[in-house]
Amino acid sequence: MSATTEDWLPRHRLTVEDYHRMGEMGLLAPDARTELINGEIIDMTPPGSRHSAIVTYLTHALTAAVGKAALISVQSPLRLNRMNEPQPDLQILRRRDDFYVKALPAGADVLLAIEVADSTLRYDRQIKLPLYAKYGVAEFWLVDLNAKQMTRCRQPREGRYDDVAVIDAARIHEPLTVDTFRIEVPRLFELVE
Numbered sequence: 001m002s003a004t005t006e007d008w009l010p011r012h013r014l015t016v017e018d019y020h021r022m023g024e025m026g027l028l029a030p031d032a033r034t035e036l037i038n039g040e041i042i043d044m045t046p047p048g049s050r051h052s053a054i055v056t057y058l059t060h061a062l063t064a065a066v067g068k069a070a071l072i073s074v075q076s077p078l079r080l081n082r083m084n085e086p087q088p089d090l091q092i093l094r095r096r097d098d099f100y101v102k103a104l105p106a107g108a109d110v111l112l113a114i115e116v117a118d119s120t121l122r123y124d125r126q127i128k129l130p131l132y133a134k135y136g137v138a139e140f141w142l143v144d145l146n147a148k149q150m151t152r153c154r155q156p157r158e159g160r161y162d163d164v165a166v167i168d169a170a171r172i173h174e175p176l177t178v179d180t181f182r183i184e185v186p187r188l189f190e191l192v193e
Contacts, residue, residue, distance in 0.1 A: 013039025
């Protein structure tokens with residue numbers, strides 16, 4: 001079902017279990033880039049070189065910041081509830097010795113989720129941001145490659161973030177503290193000039 005389907009039309013929503021079963025049965029191509037949002041399978045835009053470079057850069061910066069104290073997850077699923085399993089570009093997860101092998105991380109396990117937006121800004125801002133807030137993701141960064149700015153969202157409450165700040169390219173040189181980690185990303189927007 002597409003995002004443009006009229007709201008009044010009946011829909012057949014999928015649960016996360018249905019979605020995984022479809023993958024196991026081969027109904028989803030093994031290399032398909034999809035995520036489950038509000039019970040609907042959403043095709044994800046293939047990442048271009050700018051998007052990939054920023055994800056790689058941020059992976060390097062986050063790994064340096066957290067060391068062994070937390071886990072860095074790259075483009076991996078996050079189970080928010082029975083109907084939502086997005087795949088943020090990056091996550092800092094609370095450290096677990098089993099690396100979440102028994103169950104996917106939930107919102108409360110995420111110290112930071114990051115979405116890098118090249119062509120997906122509206123979707124990330126209007127659909128994913130409220131989901132992350134609703135399910136308790138402590139902090140969310142929306143990196144807008146076109147505007148060369150980052151929206152930093154903290155303090156989730158009732159489907160929104162109480163603390164929202166826009167950080168432009170000139171201010172990104174200041175370290176950012178997430179939980180107890182000091183993250184430095186001074187070249188974030190230099191890479192996409």
